[in-house]
Amino acid sequence: MSLSLHFSGIADVYKFFNLDQLLKHPLVAVIDFSDVDEQVLEDTRISGDYYCLLFKRYDGNNVRYGRKVIDFNNGSLMCIGPNQVLEMETNIDTYTEKEGWGVFFHPDLIRATSLQDKMKDYSFFSYEVWEALHMSEKEKQIFYECVQKLAGELQENIDVHSQDIIVSNIELLLNYCTRFYGRQFITRKSMNGSVVMQVEKILSDHFKSGKLEEQGLPTVKDLADKVNLSPGYLSDLLKKETGKNTQDHIHYYLIEEAKNVLISTNKSVGEVAYLLGFEYPQYFNKLFKQKTGKTPVEFRNMN
Incomplete structure (x- = not known):
């Protein structure tokens, strides 16, 4: 039987971990998992109204998101945003020791601070749990300090x-997350290169299919689903590898196809726009001018 829990505040987190001491702050908590009585005796789906940085290393406990399972035995860091659902699975027979920590903070803590405006830049909060940050011992020590x-x-x-x-301390942790995720993208370069090739093939096949008018433009989510990554992680990976995010890659193939159609046919700009999946030709005109510096008519006349 599956149990669903939603924590509306930090006090609920304390209650879940059976912490008897007084809550130090109503909007933020740091929990040392080696000091708490946490027993998840059945499949438990957990979500909350807070942000969380979660590092764990202990036997017999996994986290599931959809069909993906993450083994915490080696230790990794997850960055979890408000209302993201985690499913905890416990193997009672192998549940032995646990190590790790969690930093929980409510959005109200950073409201009206400079950090609130920066949160959108910390895209790792939109990553899926299997895209966790795997840290070196040195990185783990930096985080722990x-x-x-x-x-x-x-x-x-x-x-x-x-x-x-x-x-300020929370912002420092998030900045280190950005740095270490950047390192992870670099150290997984060969694996990332395979993803880049997959994305390029998917886009190439889509634009060669002849069904663009019917199927429309592929979305960032479409591409992410096909390579089994979250949209945020895929965009950051592509940005590190190629200098262009997922939307930039889509636009590149779109503009190249638009150039081909403009040069090889006598279709009007409006017809070209509809052929490429645009509902309104003015949006196509604006994007083409933005990407090439010329309007579609100007480009056609030059060629």
């Missing part, structure tokens, strides 16, 4: 400086 500083600040009495210091 940052988490310890944040935990230490939460032990202090709240004063006028508390929020700035707490938010």
Whole structure:
């Protein structure tokens, strides 16, 4: 039987982990998993209204997202956004020891701060759980030291400086996530190269199919689904490998196809736009001018 839990606040997190001590801060918590009584005795689906940085390493516990299972035995870091659903699976026979930590913070903590505006840049919160960050021992130590500083600040009495210091420590953790994910993209270059080739083949086949008018343009989600990655992770991977994100790749193939049609046929610009899947020709004109510096008519006249 599956159990679904939704945590509306940090206090619910404390209750789930059976923490008896007083909640130090209503909007943020640091939890050391080696010190808590966590027993997930059946499949449990968990979601919450908070952001979470979750590092775990212990035997007998996996996380499932859809059909993907992540084994925590070696340890990895997940960055989880509000309302993302995780399914915990526990093997009671092999459940022995646990190690790790979690940083939980509610969106209200960073509201009206500079960090709120930066959250959209931390695209790893949109990654799927199987795209977790696998860290070196040095990286784990850096994260642990940052988490310890944040935990230490939460032990202090709240004063006028508390929020700035707490938010700054969280921002530092997120910036390290950005750095280390960048390293992970580099160290997985051969694997990433295969993904780039897959994306290019999918796009090439789509535009050669002759069904563009019927099927429309492929979306970022379409491509991500076909290579079994999340849209955010795929875009970041392509950006690291090629300098262009997923939407840029789609637009590149679109504009190349538009050039071919403009030169090889006498179709009007409106007809070309519809052929390429645009509902409104003006959108096609704007994109073509943005990508080439010329309008479709200007390009045709030059060739």
